[in-house]
Amino acid sequence: MAYIAEDWLRATVEATSEFCETTLAMEMRTGVDAPRLPDNLTGCFVALVGSEEALQIGLASDPAGCQTLARTLFAAEEELSESDVSDALGEIANILAGGVKKRMAETFGGMSLGLPIVMEGHLRVTDRQHIAQLDIALGEVPVRLLVVCSRE
Amino acid sequence: MKKLLIVDDSKAMRMIVRRALRQANIVEHSVEEASNGEDALQKLAAGEYDLILADWNMPQMNGIDLLKAVRAQGNKIHFGFVTSEGTGDIRDTAMQNGAEFLIVKPFTPEAIYEALKPLGLA
Numbered sequence: 001m002a003y004i005a006e007d008w009l010r011a012t013v014e015a016t017s018e019f020c021e022t023t024l025a026m027e028m029r030t031g032v033d034a035p036r037l038p039d040n041l042t043g044c045f046v047a048l049v050g051s052e053e054a055l056q057i058g059l060a061s062d063p064a065g066c067q068t069l070a071r072t073l074f075a076a077e078e079e080l081s082e083s084d085v086s087d088a089l090g091e092i093a094n095i096l097a098g099g100v101k102k103r104m105a106e107t108f109g110g111m112s113l114g115l116p117i118v119m120e121g122h123l124r125v126t127d128r129q130h131i132a133q134l135d136i137a138l139g140e141v142p143v144r145l146l147v148v149c150s151r152e
Numbered sequence: 153m154k155k156l157l158i159v160d161d162s163k164a165m166r167m168i169v170r171r172a173l174r175q176a177n178i179v180e181h182s183v184e185e186a187s188n189g190e191d192a193l194q195k196l197a198a199g200e201y202d203l204i205l206a207d208w209n210m211p212q213m214n215g216i217d218l219l220k221a222v223r224a225q226g227n228k229i230h231f232g233f234v235t236s237e238g239t240g241d242i243r244d245t246a247m248q249n250g251a252e253f254l255i256v257k258p259f260t261p262e263a264i265y266e267a268l269k270p271l272g273l274a
Contacts, residue, residue, distance in 0.1 A: 018258060019258045022258040022259060022260050023168065023257075023258045023259075070164070073164050073167075073168065074164055074167055075167070075171060084163065084164070087162055087163050087164050088164040090162065090164075091162040091164045091165050091168075094162075094209075094236050094257075095236050095257045095258050097236065098235070098236025098237060098238060098256070098257060099236070099258070101236075101237075101238075101239065102238045102239060102256070105239045105240070109239070109241070110241070113209060113236060113237065115209070115211070
């Protein structure tokens with residue numbers, strides 16, 4: 001069955017909502033209330049690979065937003081190091097990708113999670129790839145959810 | 153006092169598990185940390201623990217290989233996974249190799265409590 005990036009993005013949004021409720025204790029907002037983000041972002045991706053599909057699940061924000069998300073995850077008041085921020089972003093992306101895998105397991109069994117990679121800048125894709133993205137807010141933090149998959 | 157070992161390559165996740173234990177009012181145990189399976193085996197060789205809470209995906213030695221190594225040593229320590237890998241086949245593999253529970257991230261303190269209670273650790 002062919003799934004498009006928007007289907008995977010929908011599962012990512014659901015996984016993010018669950019993560020916000022259970023772990024971050026932050027409200028997730030979508031749509032018109034969500035703040036707009038620049039293209040130059042810091043983010044983290046985790047690969048989700050199976051026999052039929054291969055994609056990247058990620059989230060990104062501006063540096064201040066990443067710092068806030070990491071401090072929320074660590075329950076820290078002090079400024080966190082770049083390493084700790086990357087660790088936190090990686091864990092968030094890992095949990096979101098796991099949530100997507102769980103939601104899509106009936107259709108795409110046997111998918112594997114890759115290791116998180118942290119990126120800075122803007123995302124470039126080839127003609128054979130497609131990005132689905134949604135800007136949301138986690139509390140007051142602007143976040144872009146991203147799914148990169150092959151073009152059908 | 154019981155001894156718990158949290159095994160996860162993410163410092164953030166180790167802290168989240170510690171926080172969840174506190175929120176579940178499981179505060180009477182000593183909690184130590186390891187960053188991967190090899191690190192955990194070294195700690196197990198140096199001291200006795202009552203429970204391992206391990207991630208599944210980790211560099212150097214992953215969680216399932218850690219479980220197999222522990223059981224191959226004849227160690228009957230309580231062992232559970234805290235992982236993003238929540239599908240049925242992963243759960244089956246964990247249980248077949250001697251895990252007693254698998255908690256899927258994201259999780260609540262209640263999930264930790266419910267997993268540890270039957271083991272007499274909550």
